[in-house]
Amino acid sequence: MSPTVSDLKIWQIVKAIPKGSILSYGEVARRAGYPKGARQVARALKIAPEELNLPWHRVVGAGHRISIPADSAAFKRQVRLLKREGFVVKGRRIVVAEISSLDRALWG
DNA sequence: CAAATGACGGGGT
DNA sequence: AACCCCGCCATTT
Numbered sequence: 001m002s003p004t005v006s007d008l009k010i011w012q013i014v015k016a017i018p019k020g021s022i023l024s025y026g027e028v029a030r031r032a033g034y035p036k037g038a039r040q041v042a043r044a045l046k047i048a049p050e051e052l053n054l055p056w057h058r059v060v061g062a063g064h065r066i067s068i069p070a071d072s073a074a075f076k077r078q079v080r081l082l083k084r085e086g087f088v089v090k091g092r093r094i095v096v097a098e099i100s101s102l103d104r105a106l107w108g
Numbered sequence: 109c110a111a112a113t114g115a116c117g118g119g120g121t
Numbered sequence: 122a123a124c125c126c127c128g129c130c131a132t133t134t
Contacts, residue, residue, distance in 0.1 A: 006131090026116065034130095036116095036128090036130070037129090037130075038116040038129085038130095039113095039117090042115045043114080043115085043132075059115080061116065067115045068115045
């Protein structure tokens with residue numbers, strides 16, 4: 001598959017997520033101008049060229065859940081990268097202490 | 109062309 | 122929390 005214009009836009013947005021913060025697939029989709037495109041965001045990340053060095057691990061499911069299949073290598077990789085940035089991860093979940101810090105996590 | 113798929117989301121049980 | 126169900130939609134079967 002070759003990248004579409006929407007893929008480029010999605011990559012651009014993910015690229016701009018600051019270290020230490022996370023966004024949901026749906027949120028990235030909205031910011032890219034595709035309010036119903038959460039699944040397309042997931043696809044765009046999956047096919048993203050490695051050399052773009054996208055911080056794909058900062059994109060999680062709504063409700064702070066890691067959406068990658070828990071048995072995959074990519075899952076473990078995402079957990080490791082998130083912890084490296086200070087997040088507390090329990091199983092497939094990203095724990096956020098306060099409500100206010102939740103907002104901060106959603107965009108620095 | 110019809111059916112299945114999925115790194116999704118929101119609601120309900 | 123753990124499921125199930127349905128809407129959504131580009132891609133792939």
